[in-house]
Amino acid sequence: MDAVVVEKLEKKFNGFTAVDKISFNVKRGELFGFLGPNGAGKSTTIYMLTTLIAPTSGTANVNGFDIRTDSEAVRKSIGIVFQDPTVDIRLTAYDNLDIHGRLYGMAAQARKERIREVLELVELTEWKDKMVKTFSGGMRRRLEIARGLLHTPEVLFLDEPTLGLDPQTRRHIWQYIEKLRKGGIAMMLTTHYLEEADYLCDRVAIIDHGRIKALDTPRNLKGIIGGNIIRIEAREPQKLAEMLKKNGCCKAPKVEGTIVSFEVKEGGKLVPKIMSAASKAGIDVENIEMRMPSLEDVFIHYTGTSIREEKGAGGDMMMRRRARGF
Amino acid sequence: MAFEPGKIYAVWLREVKRFTNSKARIVSSLGQPILFLVALGGGLSAMLPGFNYLAFILPGIMAMTVMFTSIFSGVSIIWDREFGFLKEMLAAPTSRETIVLGRILGGATTAVFQGTVMFILGMLFTGVPIPPLMGIIGIFVLMTIFSCYLVAAGIAIASVVQEVETFQLLMNFLVMPLFFLSSALFPINQMPSWLQDISGLNPVSYAVDGMRGMLIGTSTFTIAYDFGVSLAVLLVAFLAASYFFNKTSI
Numbered sequence: 001m002d003a004v005v006v007e008k009l010e011k012k013f014n015g016f017t018a019v020d021k022i023s024f025n026v027k028r029g030e031l032f033g034f035l036g037p038n039g040a041g042k043s044t045t046i047y048m049l050t051t052l053i054a055p056t057s058g059t060a061n062v063n064g065f066d067i068r069t070d071s072e073a074v075r076k077s078i079g080i081v082f083q084d085p086t087v088d089i090r091l092t093a094y095d096n097l098d099i100h101g102r103l104y105g106m107a108a109q110a111r112k113e114r115i116r117e118v119l120e121l122v123e124l125t126e127w128k129d130k131m132v133k134t135f136s137g138g139m140r141r142r143l144e145i146a147r148g149l150l151h152t153p154e155v156l157f158l159d160e161p162t163l164g165l166d167p168q169t170r171r172h173i174w175q176y177i178e179k180l181r182k183g184g185i186a187m188m189l190t191t192h193y194l195e196e197a198d199y200l201c202d203r204v205a206i207i208d209h210g211r212i213k214a215l216d217t218p219r220n221l222k223g224i225i226g227g228n229i230i231r232i233e234a235r236e237p238q239k240l241a242e243m244l245k246k247n248g249c250c251k252a253p254k255v256e257g258t259i260v261s262f263e264v265k266e267g268g269k270l271v272p273k274i275m276s277a278a279s280k281a282g283i284d285v286e287n288i289e290m291r292m293p294s295l296e297d298v299f300i301h302y303t304g305t306s307i308r309e310e311k312g313a314g315g316d317m318m319m320r321r322r323a324r325g326f
Numbered sequence: 327m328a329f330e331p332g333k334i335y336a337v338w339l340r341e342v343k344r345f346t347n348s349k350a351r352i353v354s355s356l357g358q359p360i361l362f363l364v365a366l367g368g369g370l371s372a373m374l375p376g377f378n379y380l381a382f383i384l385p386g387i388m389a390m391t392v393m394f395t396s397i398f399s400g401v402s403i404i405w406d407r408e409f410g411f412l413k414e415m416l417a418a419p420t421s422r423e424t425i426v427l428g429r430i431l432g433g434a435t436t437a438v439f440q441g442t443v444m445f446i447l448g449m450l451f452t453g454v455p456i457p458p459l460m461g462i463i464g465i466f467v468l469m470t471i472f473s474c475y476l477v478a479a480g481i482a483i484a485s486v487v488q489e490v491e492t493f494q495l496l497m498n499f500l501v502m503p504l505f506f507l508s509s510a511l512f513p514i515n516q517m518p519s520w521l522q523d524i525s526g527l528n529p530v531s532y533a534v535d536g537m538r539g540m541l542i543g544t545s546t547f548t549i550a551y552d553f554g555v556s557l558a559v560l561l562v563a564f565l566a567a568s569y570f571f572n573k574t575s576i
């Protein structure tokens with residue numbers, strides 16, 4: 001049986017649908033990604049799968065146990081790294097891990113051994129006896145990851161594990177996650193960083209307004225877009241777009257400011273054609289760019305908006321994180 | 327409900343470690359009672375010749391110390407919710423009753439420790455003779471019961487209220503009246519009758535009365551009655567704490 005099996009899972013908050021009857025599976029040993037903007041329903045899904053809130057309807061099995069009827073068994077099987085910080089900053093790193101191990105019923109010997117291992121994994125061994133309130137955001141995050149792994153769970157949930165961290169620390173955490181994947185644990189990770197989903201995940205579900213819009217490997221998702229994305233910067237973008245449509249270069253060019261962009265099967269052959277057609281029509285092309293599609297394009301393709309437009313709200317979240325982490 | 331001693335110990339350990347890690351909390355929670363004892367006890371003693379008021383309020387001051395720390399400890403679940411640690415506990419394969427029990431015992435440990443410090447200070451500086459061993463044990467047991475029900479009451483309240491903003495409000499409008507409208511500072515039988523009625527309904531009065539009886543030999547009720555009332559309150563408070571904490575969510 002798959003590590004996580006989700007069937008028509010739904011969550012409503014006073015009539016507002018946060019998660020809208022989603023279904024998906026996470027296979028054993030797989031790193032499954034949940035990609036979506038702020039408010040998409042990622043955390044709500046994680047809370048339901050980790051038995052912290054009850055679904056309105058539908059159900060899910062985690063490690064073979066029903067989240068509604070067998071929550072204790074589910075909890076024993078999983079590790080969680082929450083989006084918001086949950087370590088006790090008035091305890092040392094070691095005590096945070098020690099108390100976690102006890103809460104999960106680990107025997108003394110195994111607990112000590114595992115604490116040593118996970119501290120080493122996240123490179124906090126030297127800091128183990130320091131109070132967590134003296135830790136940087138990145139160190140706290142690493143401690144949370146260590147804690148989530150301490151009791152050797154079958155499934156690890158990571159809710160935005162790199163939110164608000166600098167690029168260097170983010171790469172660092174990616175390394176740990178990759179190491180874990182080699183160890184064979186099933187992981188479900190949420191993120192609104194496209195690069196993160198693309199770089200780390202075996203399969204990605206694109207979620208928006210509580211619905212899964214697409215689900216596949218990053219490679220296949222990008223394949224949906226077809227061949228390439230072409231972006232042209234021109235003085236008269238509207239005119240250029242009209243012309244391109246008329247001469248059959250593309251079907252649905254999008255105009256934003258001075259940029260005309262569209263998806264095509266084989267961009268390589270088209271670029272010279274566009275250039276000559278434009279010069280014949282007397283339209284100045286300032287810049288033309290052809291690239292492979294990214295998950296960003298896939299996201300736009302399915303949701304109609306860019307995930308980056310939500311940046312303002314994302315910034316807010318980071319502020320809150322920092323304020324709370326105090 | 328499964329009995330999980332190892333996990334109860336985990337929750338207890340966290341409470342105690344947090345306490346010992348914070349020197350400020352230890353000092354500040356003793357400062358106020360010492361001030362009361364010195365200023366109120368010292369001052370009023372001088373005005374009431376022939377009555378050792380200092381000895382009379384020592385149990386009241388010990389109760390005050392225990393009250394502050396206990397209720398603070400129970401209500402601090404509000405802070406755990408705010409700072410996230412509550413999620414860590416609720417997500418663990420640990421029953422809610424275990425968490426409640428661990429917190430009660432942890433909070434009571436820190437509170438009784440402070441009550442004991444006040445007791446020793448009182449023995450040293452108020453001239454109250456040291457009670458017999460049975461009396462000392464009785465005082466500790468009653469102080470522990472008292473502390474446990476206050477922590478439990480704090481947990482029950484924190485499970486329902488949930489907002490940090492109400493924290494200070496609770497401390498002021500719950501702890502202060504409970505303390506002042508009890509027998510902690512004045513003998514019940516010399517109060518005006520309306521105050522006697524209120525104070526008779528206030529469980530704090532019985533804990534103080536029992537401790538006073540065992541410490542200096544004067545009490546309004548019998549010691550057994552004081553124990554009985556306190557144990558009954560503990561049972562109710564524990565059930566309330568379990569019930570409301572069971573319903574709480576992240």
Ligand SMILES: Nc1ncnc2c1ncn2[C@@H]1O[C@H](COP(=O)(O)OP(=O)(O)OP(=O)(O)O)[C@@H](O)[C@H]1O
Binds near residue numbers: 018036037039043044
């Ligand atoms: N307890 C709650 N009560 C009411 N509405 C809620 C509650 N929790 C979440 N929501 C709403 O449900 C929606 C999904 O929230 P959720 O936290 O799952 O989003 P998310 O994808 O994790 O977003 P983010 O990237 O910002 O963490 C949001 O619109 C949010 O306002």
Ligand SMILES: [Mg+2]
Binds near residue numbers: 042043044083159160
């Ligand atoms: Mg979230």
